Amino acid sequence: MQGTSIKHWSEDDRPREKMLLKGTDALSNAELLAIIINNGTREKSAVDVTKELLAAVGNDLHRLGRLSVKEIVKLKVKGIGEAKAVAIAAALEVGIRREAADNKKDVVLNSKDIAEFLRAKLKYMKREVFVVVFLNRANKIMHHEIISEGGITGTVADPRIILKKALEHDAVNIILCHNHPSGSIKPSRQDEELTQKIKEAARYLDIKVMDHIIVSEEGYYSFADEGML
Known part of the structure; x- marks a missing residue:
């Protein structure tokens, strides 16, 4: 031909x-x-x-x-x-x-290292999901998992489930993440309160919440970068 x-x-x-x-x-x-x-x-x-x-x-x-x-x-x-x-x-x-896969990092050095990977995975989802990334002391990613799935307007993550899984994976550090199907990356008051609740609970187990990242098609928002942790 x-x-x-x-x-x-x-x-x-x-x-x-x-x-x-x-x-x-x-x-x-x-x-x-x-x-x-x-x-x-x-x-x-x-x-x-x-x-x-x-x-x-x-x-x-x-x-x-x-x-x-x-x-x-x-x-x-x-x-x-x-x-x-x-x-x-x-x-x-x-x-x-x-x-x-192109954005996946084995070791997290800053918010961008993990945010672009999570954004690529979650930005097209129509429902809100809550993901936790589990890391060791060297900030190497050992596991990441969807903890809960909600509706179009929100989801609720149980700190007890998150910390139980962190202990199962011997995590020293964790990164929280959820998507906003609406497109906005601005955190709600509920997002802020949940972050602090998980952070305080994790502290008693010597587990550090490194960041909470909100992703959407518009980009991402890092609680750590914005000084909210």
């Missing part, structure tokens, strides 16, 4: 040929998604179908990445059934995990 003009390929195959000839940077979001869904319908090419899908989410890949398989199907884009919705959701999740 070398040297064959793209126009001689079927419409569904053209994004693949374009990628081979010019690389991934040359493809639009719709063309990349068209490769994932493989084919379109009798009336529309795969690119036309994915353009319609993107239009349904305001041409926002971040928004599409937040949707579950069922929610993608509910958009009722002709040509996007459950199987293709699964493929799209899986591909977008791989992208999220790749970003998190």
Whole structure:
């Protein structure tokens, strides 16, 4: 097929040929998604179908990445059934995990070292979750875990569960983190009170709360950097 003009390929195959000839940077979001869904319908090419899908989410890949398989199907884009919705959701999740892996640090030296990793993992979540990172004396990350999941407006973390897990993992230091699906990274009064409650409880067990980080698509907020610990 070398040297064959793209126009001689079927419409569904053209994004693949374009990628081979010019690389991934040359493809639009719709063309990349068209490769994932493989084919379109009798009336529309795969690119036309994915353009319609993107239009349904305001041409926002971040928004599409937040949707579950069922929610993608509910958009009722002709040509996007459950199987293709699964493929799209899986591909977008791989992208999220790749970003998190790129930002993962083994040892935490400052808030940015852990904030970008946590932000990559949590920023697309539609519900608020509370995560704790457990570290040893050298600030090496031994474990991180979602402690609780809440609704769109908030979650509650139990200090007893956090400290029990800290002891299980022989943690000397811990970092608290939760996401704000609303986008705002400003801590609420409840966030501040919970942080102090966990900090005081941890002190009795010689465990230090190094930071509490709030993440969203807008960025992150560090209690430590802001002098709130």
